[in-house]
Amino acid sequence: MEQSLEQSAAWLKDARHVVVLTGAGISAESGIPTFRDAMEGYWSKYDPEELATPEAFERNPELVSRWYDERRQKVLGCEPNAGHRALAELESYLTARGAEFVILTQNVDGLHVRAGSQNVVEVHGSLLRWRSTRSGMESTELPMPLPSHPYPAPDGGLWRPGVVWFGENLPEEAVERAHAAILQCDVFISVGTSGLVYPAAGWPAAAKRSGAATIEINRDVTPLSPMFDLVIRGSAGQLLPALVRKVEQP
Numbered sequence: 068m069e070q071s072l073e074q075s076a077a078w079l080k081d082a083r084h085v086v087v088l089t090g091a092g093i094s095a096e097s098g099i100p101t102f103r104d105a106m107e108g109y110w111s112k113y114d115p116e117e118l119a120t121p122e123a124f125e126r127n128p129e130l131v132s133r134w135y136d137e138r139r140q141k142v143l144g145c146e147p148n149a150g151h152r153a154l155a156e157l158e159s160y161l162t163a164r165g166a167e168f169v170i171l172t173q174n175v176d177g178l179h180v181r182a183g184s185q186n187v188v189e190v191h192g193s194l195l196r197w198r199s200t201r202s203g204m205e206s207t208e209l210p211m212p213l214p215s216h217p218y219p220a221p222d223g224g225l226w227r228p229g230v231v232w233f234g235e236n237l238p239e240e241a242v243e244r245a246h247a248a249i250l251q252c253d254v255f256i257s258v259g260t261s262g263l264v265y266p267a268a269g270w271p272a273a274a275k276r277s278g279a280a281t282i283e284i285n286r287d288v289t290p291l292s293p294m295f296d297l298v299i300r301g302s303a304g305q306l307l308p309a310l311v312r313k314v315e316q317p
């Protein structure tokens with residue numbers, strides 16, 4: 068592992084364009100459950116078809132609104148961890164040396180921004196920003212908890228969480244920024260994602276096709292592990308600070 072960290076640090080020191088793709092694993096050490104963990108993941112207790120689709124919201128807006136509102140409250144009670152902070156520090160270190168650095172996060176918890184990262188693309192939206200089903204008007208200021216489930220919006224619609232559900236398109240601007248960054252990148256790091264959900268699951272291979280060195284940091288093996296140039300097994304909260312220390316070593 069030491070050698071893989073050394074190699075990753077060497078690539079990062081030479082890089083002009085760095086992309087980091089993050090998933091639920093990076094927030095696990097902040098106390099936020101992942102989706103697919105067999106014991107504690109959300110999908111071990113809930114059926115995604117019942118909660119994370121537009122059809123689910125149409126069928127049972129009360130259940131879906133309540134679930135997302137509870138998660139909104141939970142993430143606001145959690146703090147960024149050492150992994151989030153290490154990425155913010157890496158961005159600041161590399162951009163001060165002229166490199167470009169972008170985090171493409173599938174997470175909807177806002178923790179990268181709260182950790183101080185500047186260039187963050189939330190490709191699956193945000194739990195903290197809700198929008199009306201009627202006009203698309205958005206708010207980050209809704210009462211917490213919501214007074215009712217579902218909660219009516221002033222335009223006559225219902226407030227729904229501003230996250231991307233299965234079957235919905237990712238925000239166009241986010242996809243454009245992701246594609247532009249991937250086309251240019253010379254180092255691509257995937258952190259704490261199972262690599263099961265598209266289109267994000269296709270981005271490591273796209274980065275490889277662009278000529279980037281690709282690195283996976285994950286506690287477990289994923290279906291994408293064999294395609295990475297380097298795989299580093301372990302927790303993001305320990306490995307990312309260790310990696311950043313090596314990058315900063317003269």
Ligand code: BJW
Nearest residue numbers: 090091092101102103173234259260261264265286302303
């Ligand atoms: C640690 C750790 C520690 C733990 N340290 N590591 C192509 C092929 C097949 C299907 C499709 C396709 N293109 C599109 C689709 C359909 C669908 C899809 O991908 N389905 C698959 C399941 C097969 N995709 C979509 O519908 C997307 N829309 C789209 O593509 O529109 C166009 C289109 C529509 C329809 C058909 C075709 C095209 C939208 C996807 C939206 C995903 N939404 C969710 C819910 C968001 C709202 C919410 O929060 O509730 O996003 S699903 C859920 O999964 C969430 C996550 O962002 C996403 C990814 O999960 P993630 O982050 O990887 O978490 P886990 O739990 O899976 O993994 C955690 C990892 O961390 C594990 O590997 C652990 O080992 C690791 N770990 N602790 C390091 N401490």
